[in-house]
Amino acid sequence: MQRTHLQLQKRTSVMARIAALVFAALLLASCAVRFIGDYDDTIDKGVTDIQQKAELYLSKLQSSPNTPYDQDFYDDINSRLAVLKSRASSLPKYPIVVEQLTNLKSQFDTLQKLDKGSARPFPSAAATDAESAIAISVESILKLELALKARGNATPPSLTRTSK
Amino acid sequence: MALDVGKLATQMLSAALPLLKKHAADAESFAKTEFTKIAQTIVSIGEQVAASQINQQQAGLLLDMQTSASRNVLLTLKGLALLAVEEAINAGLAVVKTAVNEALGFALIA
Secondary structure, three states: OHHHHHHHHHHHHHHHHHHHHHHHHHHHHOOOOOOOOOOOHHHHHHHHHHHHHHHHHHHHHHHOOOOOOOHHHHHHHHHHHHHHHHHHHHOOOOHHHHHHHHHHHHHHHHHHHHHHHOOOOOOHHHHHHHHHHHHHHHHHHHHHHHHHHHHOOOOOOOEOOOOO | OOOOHHHHHHHHHHHHHHHHHHHHHHHHHHHHHHHHHHHHHHHHHHHHHHOOOOOHHHHHHHHHHHHHHHHHHHHHHHHHHHHHHHHHHHHHHHHHHHHHHHHHOOOOEO
8 A cells, every 4th residue: 555655656746747847848839929920022022013103103203294193093002002901911910011001001192182282393303202202111111021031930949849 | 957047047148139239230220221311301392392392281291201201110110129029039048948958958849
């Protein structure tokens, strides 16, 4: 009876140690952090594409200040931004980029008001300033995306797999 | 081998600090470039109003665009800061991993 009692004590002690180890390992494994989402190629290319279209439109306004207001340009940009924003909203840990795309949309809305409400010839320096503002927003979004890309797929520490 | 708290803390800091400094330098460089451009554009807007090339309403709209641009720069800085902290913490955790595995005598954490 004494021997059985000792065996039981030993088994309980071993189980307690294993449980403590597993708990500690789980705790450490769950401590790997990810504060922001991953790089997204579609958003990278999409924002670059929008900038290209904006540059073309504004360059035309600068070189030919009598170029009339073009609603199709704004409709195209708005639909592209809507798609990108939907995508960003569906990605995990992406609220910063969602907000940036919202600000970029706001810039195009403001540009549209300026463009539609301005008599021709359109002030050349104003076109330059608008171009600069949009470029800065795009650069900001791309800067962040490229930093996420540089982070790559480095795996944070995790539990050792016992079998493959 | 038992875990040495002081030694472990120093090792974690040595892993994390260089990363934080590197990211801070990068963020500073980006912020300086972009805010300089914004400042130049704001001055340009003022000059256009003074020269009557644009009216006040147009100036207001252009300034709105600059405000949005500034917000996006700040949001990027926020994102870069999150990345920097993430990297620093994970570097510290990697140090913990090595120390724990050595103390246990086998690779509990991959």
